[in-house]
Every structure is written in C-alpha cells, then in structure tokens.
Amino acid sequence: MTGESLAIASLRQLSNGSLSKQKQPTYPLSTEQIVAIGRDPRCQIVLDPLIYGSVSRRHIEIRPTSTLVDGQPTWWVCDLNSSNGTYLNGKRLRGCRVLKAGDRVSLGQNGPEFVFDYCRETNPSPSAVSSSLEAIEPIPRSRPLRNSVTFTQLFPIASSGLDLSQKAYLAPGMITVGFVVGLFVAIGNSVLFNLLLATYIALAAYYFVYQLCGKHKPWWVLLTAGLTTVLLLQSPVLPLFIVLFRQLLPGQVPEAGEPMNFVVLLIRMFFGAGLMEELLKALPLLGFYWLGRLLPTPWKERIGILEPLDGILLGTASAVGFTLLETLGQYVPDMIQNTTLQIGDGPKQLMGLQLLIPRLLGSIAGHMAYSGYFGYFIGLSVLKPRQSGIILGIGYLSAASLHALWNAMGSVSPFILALVGILSYAFLGAAILKARTLSPTRSQNFATRLRQ
Secondary structure, three states, rough: OOOOOOEEEEEEEEEEEEEEOOOOHHHHHHOOOEEEOOOOOOOOOOOOOOOOOHHHHHHEEEEEEEEEOEEEEEEEEEEEEEEEOOOEEEEEOOEEOOOOOEEEEOOOOOOOEEEEEEEEEEEEEOOHHHHHOOOOOOOOOOOOOOOOOOOOHHHHHHHHHHHHHOOOOOHHHHHHHHHHHHHOOOOOOHHHHHHHHHHHHHHHHHHHHHHHHHOOOOOHHHHHHHOOEEEOOOHHHHHHHHHHHHHHHHOHHHHOOOOOOOOHHHHHHHHHHHHHHHHHHHHHHHHHHHHHOOOOOOOOHHHHHOOHOOOOOOOOOOHHHHHHHHHHHHHHHHHHOOOOOOOHHHHHHHHHHHHHHHHHHHHHHHHHHHHHHHHHHHHHHHHHHHHHHHHHHHHHHHHHHHHHHHHOOOOOOOOHHHHHHHHHHHHHHHHHHHHHOOOOOHHHHOOOOOOO
C-alpha cells in the first residue's frame, strides 16, 4: 500500500452547536458497518441520557452505500423515526439522505450536532486502519441477503425483547392484561367489577396526560397525591369546606326540582363546586411543595414542586383520586338508590355500570383538566416567586370558572356542555405545552409526538 492514499470518513461532534477549534470527539466510519447513534447503550455512538435527554434511544443510523463519488465511498444518514426529529444542514430529514463533506447533522433542533467529513491519510498501515475502526462495533445491515433469514428475524423477542422494558407500550399492555383477568374474576360481584373498571379507565386517562407532560415523576409520589385527596374527602376537612363554601358563601347545591335561572346556578356552582373542590384538590399539591422545600437533592426534585410540569402531574393525580371516590362512593350508589323504578338486583347492577362509564370518563376529563390547569399555575408561581400571588389567584379563579361552567351547562344543552368540556381540555393541553417550554429540566424530559 506504499504510495497509496486511503479515504476515511468520520463524524465529529460539535461543542454547543458551533464549529469550535477545541478538540471534539471524532468517530471514524466504516465502509462495511452501520453506525447507530442514540441513548441506547448498544448504539455504536452512545450519548449520555442525562445530558441529551431529548435524543431518542436509537435516533439515527449512518449506513455505508455501494456508490462511489469521485472515488470515495459514501454513507446514508437515516432518521429512525425519532421523537424530536433529525436535521441535516438545518432542514428536517425525512427518511435517508446521502452525506456530503461538511454536512451538519443535528439530533433535534437544539440537540447534539455532528459534522461529516473525509480525511485523507497517506501511507496508512493496515494495523492503523484496523485500530481506527475497532471503536465501532459491527451491527447487522438493515437489508439482509435476499434469501437469508436470521434467528432474530424468526424470533424477534431474542433481539428486541430487552428494549420493550424501555418502551411506553409495554407497561400499559401488562396492566391491561392484569385488569382483564381481574374483570373476569369479578363477574357477579358488581362492586369489585365497577372498582376495577373505574380504576383502569382512570389510569388510562392519567397515562395519556403523563405522556404529554413528558417528565418523569415517581409513580408512588403520584399515587400518594391521589390517595391523599381520597383521605381528605373522608376527613373532617370536607365538612368544614361545605360550611364555608356552601353555607357561609352562596354555593348552596340546588334541590331537586328547584326553579333557578342560569346566572344564579352559575354563581352557586362557582362557589359550591369550583372554588370548593379545586381548593380541596390543590391541598395535596401544597403539601408536596412544602415537603420538597425541606428535603435535600435529589428527593426535592422527585417529591416537590419545582416547575409547572410538577404541578400538572400532581394536580391531575389528585383529580383522579377525587373522581374515583366521588363516582364510586357517591354518584352511582345514590342514582341507583334514588331511582323510582321498581327493578331487581340484576337490572340495578346493569344500570350502575351504564352510569359508571360515561360519568367516570366525563368526570376524569373534567377534573383532570381543572386541577391540572391549576397545578400549572402552582408550579409557575414557584418559578416566578415575586408574582406568585397574582399567578395563584388567576389560576384558582380560572380553574373554578371552568368547573362551574361545566356544572351549570348541564342544564342548558348537551351540545354546549360538550363544547365546554373540549374547551377545558384545550386549556389543559395549552398549559402542558407551555410548561414543557418553561421546564428547567427540558433537556432531560422525554418527548411525545402524536403525529408526524
């Protein structure tokens, strides 16, 4: 090989997205091997998940091609359906593109950036070429031989089974199977059947919000928030709230058949439902906030409220506990007991199930929207302590108003009621998007994309 030159391509990671003269990590590329880049430890180029939380586990692949350009080998850069996308020279990458010298590849808009280039070495020794490529562990090509089939293709669980524990769809599937088995066992026991079904619906609704928020929060913290609300509803706190908001303040609950115009009803619902229930559901959040202030790192971050995303996650968890107890412990039993129809136990159980599902779905969506929206303001007040008073006041009144509007519109029109429900959830969705933008831990949060 004396007197010959060998073209070797490489990826060079940039510092803070800028071309710096400071020495940066450089990764040689092989003409025979695919290079995967991401947070997965099995990638050939592994990025620290604590620093690059917005990078997918397997974000992109650099694949050698069989095409030569000016006598030099070429490589594809392929996006692996990453959550935050891949950008080639500032433009969103769709599928695969051939890399050219000087191309800049960014993993997300604000993520790590690499420069692709060729470097020509004169008279390289075979051992030097071999050692430069040993840093890259070979992985199978994405296009196997036409007539060959591998063991892992016949039994995918052998190669990708370990990845399932990191994917968002494994835990919901396992939990669903468990609840299905429980529902079969509970047939004939209406109380247990309704409890299992209601819990499953509540968890499904909360999981959707959790994924939208994109921030990790320990499950036991979220569970504690919901259980704390349940305990508050069973404690002397609730009677005190009823005296304050429904007797001293104009929040009396209308009696059955009591004539009332819409304005009076709305005022009563504002005090007796909106202000009272939103404050009660916010009490666990205030407790977690004060507890977090007393704890050292990292317990402060795990338990406390340091930003709007924390407030939304804990607020919606509190709402789930409130809804489950209200629906299973009060609404469904009262509706069955007060029915004027003389029916047997079997039809009553069916009626309870028919009441449970729409009531629970509507209440969860509503209470989660109000409490999550108020939770956003609680977290925002932590980020902006100098304006905390006005922030909390606007959040409390806004959540109470949406709550009261939902309760009052039920007597006006089902169509308008549906619009109020959509509006409430839109408020929560907007709060989640803004909270993710404001999040101090944005680079460590996982991303969610509902559509391409």
